[in-house]
Every structure is written in structure tokens, then in C-alpha cells.
Amino acid sequence: MTDVRLPKSVAGMDEGGVAQRPRLGRAVLPYALLAPAFLLLGVVLLYPLIYNVYLSFFSWRYTNPGATRFVGFDNYLRLFESSTFWQVSEFTALLVVLTILLEFLLGLLGALLLASLFHSRKWLATTILLPYLIAPIAVGLNWRLLWNYDFGLVNYLITLFGASPVNWLGQSEYAQIAVIVTEVWRSTPFVTIILLAGLTSIPKESLEAARIDGANAWQELTLVILPLLRPSLTIALLFQTIFKLRVFDLIYIMTGGGPGVSTQPYGIYIYRTYFRYFDGGQAATIAVVLMLLGALISLFYIRLVYKEVEH
DSSP: OOOOOOHHHHHHTTTSSBBBHHHHHHHHHHHHHHHHHHHHHHHIIIHHHHHHHHHHHEEBBTTTTTGEEEOOOHHHHHHTTHHHHHHHHHHHHHHHHHHHHHHOOOOOOOOHHHHHHHTOOHHHHHHHHHHHHOOHHHHHHHHHTTTTTTTTTHHHHHHHHHOOOOTTTTTTHHHHHHHHHHHOOOHHHHHHHHHHHHHHHHHHHHHHHHHHHHHHHHHHHIIHHHHTTTHHHHHHHHHHHHHHOOOOOHHHHHTTOOTTTTTTTTTHHHHHHHHSSBBHHHHHHHHHHHEEEEEEEHHHHHHOOOOOOOO
């Protein structure tokens, strides 16, 4: 047979006569298009993270940056020996557990209610979701007035039943209750949104099959709805845990972390350490511990709770 060599212009074309792109160019093009986004994420997220970890190994005060010196793990040892750190951790754990428990109970009830009424009463969905649209600072200011000892609405309602007014924001136990109730009121709509999205994605055939098999309302909820809601529950649990660990603005407006440190979360602890005591190295150490704690809890949730559900 005669070896026929095609011209270069023809060899680089497919059957339809369209020129083919080089394979290398097609492989590199997606990464080239994503490179600006990754670069922006690196500048905004990755660099501050690495620098914060680096700073946690130094004794650094922003009032005297010239005296910076390497101290290794001394900042971490000093942090774990601090009674304030453990008091802050105790309140943060209480805040996370109680608020998430209440928000998921109320959010599930709200989602079930909206799933049955959403098509005919859209105004109800808007009303329930309204608190999450308000800025946390505005929520804190309004609820601080509601909890006020002298002219707050909460104490006014209490006195109608013959009880004495309570200094909600001036006593440690009552201040914790006030903060938890306010945070639950503000964040429950977020859980409701996610669970409502999960409920609307559940096939009606699954529910109808359960009813045909004779399942009552409780069995339908526990054996069908909740297992199929597991991915949505996991997403809401992850987000809410992270939000609670780094909460700052609402509590700062309501109590400032007081009385004492009874309502002080990690966010306010970092703020006070840096801007009140000017200890940048110790503040960076607290931020690193908070980051590791959030990462460990997230991994625990994913391994324990999350399972793919195939409809």
C-alpha cells in the first residue's frame, strides 16, 4: 500500500471538518478558568489561616511589636491553664447543646407545619422566616430592651402573674437563659428553611407506601421522614454548630459577655484578649483552638450522622 500523508491542515481536523483543540489545552483550560477563584480564596482565607497559626507560636503584643519573640507552645499551655478559658468553654458548650436542641425541635415542627400549609398560606412561611432576615445587632438591641429590668416587656408579663421582676441581664444564670432564648428565636428559621427543603424533596410515593402499610403519624415520622431527612439534618447541624461556636455580635450587644464571663463565647474571648489586653499571640492561639474544635466536631458529625439516602 502507498503511504499517503495528509496535509497538516487536514490532519488536525475531525470528520466534520472542524479543527480539533490540542488535548493539553483542553485539559488545562478548566484549571485556568478556576485559577482566579482559587487565588482569591488563598488570599482571603488560606493566608490569614496560616499566618494565624504562625502567630500563635509567638509572644506578640500589637502595642509593642518590636518585642516579639518565639515561645513555641507556651501560649497553648498558658491557655489551657487559664480558668477563664474553661469557663468560656463551659458556657459555649451549654450554648451549643441547648440552642441546637431547641432549634431542631422547633425547626422540625415548623417545617412539618409549612410543608402541609405552604401552598395555600405563603404568608405563614414569610412570617416564620422573618426573624432570620433581621441583622443580629438589631436583634440584640431589641431583645436587650425586652429583657430590661425596669421597663422590659418580659418583666411586665411576669408581674401580671404576681411574680417579682427578674434582673435578666444582671445575674449569671438568668443572663444565660436570656441569651439562649434570644439565639433560639433568631436562628430557628434557618433550621426550618433547610428541613423544609428536605421535606419537599421526599417522594410522595414513600409516604403513601407507609400509609398503605398501616403506619400511623408517629411511625411515618420516625421510620420514613427522619431517615430521609438525614442529609438535611446533617447540613443544618454542621452550619448551626459552626455558627454557635463563633457567635459574637448578638451576645456582645446584649450582655458584652457578662456578668463576668458567664455569657462569654469564644468570639468575645478572642476580642477581649486582643483589643483589651493587647495580647495578639494569645488571641491567635484561642482562634486556632476554636478552628480545630470546629473541624473535629464537623468530622464527627459527618462520620456519625451523614449517610447518602437513595430514593
